[in-house]
Amino acid sequence: MQQTLKARPVQRREAADRRTLLATLAPYFLLxxxxxxxxxxxxxxxxxxxxxxxxxxxxxxxxxxARVWTDPSFIKAVTNTLIIWLGSTVLTVTTAFVLAFLVNEYVVIWRTYFRMVFLLPLLVAPAVTAIIMRVLFSSDSGLINTFWGNLVGHPVYFDWFSSTVWIKPMIILMIVWRWTGWHFVIFLAGLQSVSGDLYEAARVDGATGRQVLARITIPLMLPTIAFSVITATIGGIQVFDEPFVLTNGTGGTDNAGLTLGMYLYNAAFRNFQFGLGSAVSYYVFILVAGFTLVYNALIRRSRENG
Amino acid sequence: MGSVPNQIQERPSAAPKMARPVRRGFMALLRNPRARTRLIVTLIVFLISLMFVFPLYWMLVLSTHTLQEVSAFPPPLLFGTALGDNLSRLLEAFSPLQAIWNSLLVAVPKTLGLVLISALAGYGFSRYARLTTAQWLLSAVLATLFFPPSLGLIPFFLEMKVFGWLNTFLPLIIPAMASAFGVIWMNTYISAAIPRELYEAAELDGAGPMTTFWRVVLPIIRPGLSALAVWTFIGTWNDFQIPLIILNDADKFTMPLALTTLSAMRSSDTPAIMLGTALGILPVFLIFAFLSRQFISGLTSGAVKS
Structure with missing residues (x-):
């Protein structure tokens, strides 16, 4: 009895703190x-x-x-999503890294301009980007066809959006256009935080620019690159707005632009197959969680190694 | 209207110390091999940056030309004089003010709620980090980052139906106020910005935990709050999928929905569509023009966290 009496102020303090903690968390957790x-x-x-x-x-x-795997359009959606994910992730991350490297290394004027300009596409809604894209590539008066027509000497009315070949590259192009700036800023911040002493030491040792890039910059940037890749991956797997608006909600000719996100949407909100749609959403979850787990394991191992 | 992107581009020239190398004389610059490489790389990066701006510039250009001019060859690359005509044609099919108002009705309350709820939970997590309850619950919040937004999409729609919230703004505002990303970000931010001693001092002064939150913590973390607010607002402004599922009446459409509807209905009237699109992204560009620092700090602090 005496012991509990003695411990009481501490315990009471702890209980009060816990109550406050739960009160601050209540709105978030309730929602x-x-x-x-x-x-x-x-x-x-x-x-x-x-x-x-x-x-x-x-x-x-x-x-x-099981049933979705017998549906050819689901198989199509899976392959399309993987192609779009791979294409957009590789292109976005590479473009952003090269640009960030060049700006960090060589650009000494207009730095604010270069820091800002690549971010502008990020401000535009993906759905709205698709509208601009539809105008740029429009078959009768689009800028792309107009220039193409001028190049070959006769008017071109190529229908980009009905093409089974071009719809995926166009979706990839939209993702790259929108997201390069985001990755660019991340990379630029990472490159600027690499200590100048390291470069100095390497130069004193007579390392060439290429050696510095391969032995110092890229290894030090690996965690940032991994973060960039996983972010692009999570977004790429779930892509919906761009293909939806670009194909007017149809998925394109022969479902060439159908993604997993669109398949889920169609199953649930067009065909009212709520069960099937939910199963697809768990497939998407497994993909995203799987990639994230691999990423976390890689990060943990690289931290343990040094 | 075209002044918004211009403003952003012009800002760098106001930084005199960046421009100094150019003033030393162009020929002297060209004789220095290092400066020459810098100049060439800068030019290349500048040309690439134009590709990121071009679709937006072209959108503005097309919105000032007549239908005939838009489909003529060579295509117009400078501003025209048909802005007024295009605007009156646009207003027959589309009310920009209505769409802006709808988007504001969604984005403003959601942003305020999300920032406040995130800051409150971040404060609780940060101040009571030593409690095991806090550590457990924080891991729970981190775990929710594994869930892709589409995972609960179908039941969410059904739930909104049960609530009688379909075709209202509530599903776009209330549920989205709980953001794991926001909570984690605010926790990190508060832990870095507020020293422990401040809590002890506040307690000695007789301030309760909630008074401390309002009077001490919130004023100090204002930069973090505004960065989170800018990101939330722009993200909400650009949301497409949830509004697509929830809203039915055209007069309730938020901006991206209203614009995709416009572009589907008047697909042949390119100038009007481009003018509508320009008006639709104008508010976000204005915010970026004034709060780009918050936008970028939000971007990088989100990445540093990992």
């Missing part, structure tokens, strides 16, 4: 539980059921998860 976690759990439940929103829910086990 998250109602609007975040509940839908996510219900989505897991729906994935094992068949439901159109009207007739009674029917339990179907893993049928939804």
């Amino acid at each position: 998250f539980l109602i609007f975040g976690l509940l839908p996510i759990l219900y989505s897991l439940y729906l994935g094992f059921h068949r439901w159109d929103g009207l007739s009674p829910i029917k339990s179907v086990g893993f049928q939804n998860y």
